[in-house]
Amino acid sequence: MKGKRTYEVFARINAGEPLQSIGSVDAPSDEFAKQYAKMFYDEEDWEVMFVVDRKNILKVSGDPGHEYDDVGELEAPPAGFTTQAGER
Amino acid sequence: MSSDTALSSEAREAAYDLALTLADTEFITAHRYSEWGMLGAPDIEEDIALSSIIQDELGHARAAYKAAADLGDTSVDDLLYERSVDEWRSPSVLDTELDNWAEIIASLAVLDYATVLVFENLQNSSVDELSGIAEKVLQEESQHIQHGQVWLGVYADEQQDEFPKEELQDALDSFVPQVAQWLGRDEGSEALVDADAFERSNSELREEFLSDITSLLESNGYDVPDVDLEWDEWDDSTRRQSPPESAFERTVDEVTGRQHRYLAG
Numbered sequence: 001m002k003g004k005r006t007y008e009v010f011a012r013i014n015a016g017e018p019l020q021s022i023g024s025v026d027a028p029s030d031e032f033a034k035q036y037a038k039m040f041y042d043e044e045d046w047e048v049m050f051v052v053d054r055k056n057i058l059k060v061s062g063d064p065g066h067e068y069d070d071v072g073e074l075e076a077p078p079a080g081f082t083t084q085a086g087e088r
Numbered sequence: 089m090s091s092d093t094a095l096s097s098e099a100r101e102a103a104y105d106l107a108l109t110l111a112d113t114e115f116i117t118a119h120r121y122s123e124w125g126m127l128g129a130p131d132i133e134e135d136i137a138l139s140s141i142i143q144d145e146l147g148h149a150r151a152a153y154k155a156a157a158d159l160g161d162t163s164v165d166d167l168l169y170e171r172s173v174d175e176w177r178s179p180s181v182l183d184t185e186l187d188n189w190a191e192i193i194a195s196l197a198v199l200d201y202a203t204v205l206v207f208e209n210l211q212n213s214s215v216d217e218l219s220g221i222a223e224k225v226l227q228e229e230s231q232h233i234q235h236g237q238v239w240l241g242v243y244a245d246e247q248q249d250e251f252p253k254e255e256l257q258d259a260l261d262s263f264v265p266q267v268a269q270w271l272g273r274d275e276g277s278e279a280l281v282d283a284d285a286f287e288r289s290n291s292e293l294r295e296e297f298l299s300d301i302t303s304l305l306e307s308n309g310y311d312v313p314d315v316d317l318e319w320d321e322w323d324d325s326t327r328r329q330s331p332p333e334s335a336f337e338r339t340v341d342e343v344t345g346r347q348h349r350y351l352a353g
Contacts, residue, residue, distance in 0.1 A: 001131060001242070002250060026133060031238045036133055038231065039140040 007033040009041055011049040099283035103215045104159040105325040109177045111152035116178035118145035119343040120186050144228040155217035169346045174331035181266040183332055194259035196236030202267045204229045205293045214284040244308045261313040268294055268315045276324030
């Protein structure tokens with residue numbers, strides 16, 4: 001299908017544990033992403049599972065090159081706002 | 089073992105008929121999907137999704153054959169390998185290969201939906217063999233239906249031309265009336281309902297089926313096909329007008345692999 005985006009899949013086996021990144025799915029919509037995640041990653045009886053559209057993930061630091069070039073971007077800061085100490 | 093020792097022989101036979109019909113339905117469904125999975129799905133994600141669905145259907149078939157074998161005092165092997173082709177009782181809508189991806193979607197959204205209604209109707213069955221297969225089946229089948237439903241939206245979307253809406257409309261025009269018929273008439277469910285083995289009658293299930301399918305189709309902008317029921321030649325025990333024809337032999341051979349059974353030793 002056209003217009004697919006990548007969704008990261010997070011899940012955990014037991015309540016209280018940290019979520020694990022267990023993989024990703026490419027899907028044309030949120031609904032397809034949920035269904036693919038459920039069907040493809042059914043090796044465990046997950047306590048909870050989430051999918052996150054990469055555009056809703058914001059990079060904090062690092063330079064992963066093209067690998068994560070589809071993550072979201074913050075809107076440009078207002079004029080005069082300094083994003084990094086020492087910058088003007 | 090089972091609590092249905094008090095079951096009348098008529099009810100027991102009806103329970104066997106139903107279990108075997110459901111088993112054949114799930115097994116042949118898996119086979120028809122497998123003719124598309126890994127080869128004909130629109131993309132790799134759908135190949136994998138369909139493979140997962142096929143595995144589920146095979147699991148349901150396995151459970152239902154076991155139930156049928158117990159109820160009919162026979163064995164799963166005999167049911168799979170020793171029945172002649174005219175004894176198979178999968179829905180006639182699956183007698184031939186599915187024509188295109190749209191028919192897979194129609195099958196997921198319409199036929200799987202009808203089987204869910206039947207399995208739901210067995211959840212509190214007085215026949216343990218029947219109630220036992222309902223729970224796991226229901227959880228997985230709802231996933232299949234949801235997958236079919238999200239695809240109804242894809243075909244209906246006029247912003248795209250990859251999946252023509254008319255193709256799915258044609259598939260629905262074929263599946264909806266045939267599946268409505270497959271749900272059977274009350275003569276077919278009477279013995280089970282009287283024995284508390286089946287909660288609601290066949291016609292009540294069909295009423296719910298048609299009402300739900302109508303809202304589903306209308307909400308996605310599809311026409312709801314006319315449903316003309318035809319009971320003249322209807323066999324309540326197999327849910328068919330007539331047994332599968334000899335051409336179905338190839339399907340049975342392929343799905344059971346029975347011509348290669350000697351390899352199993």
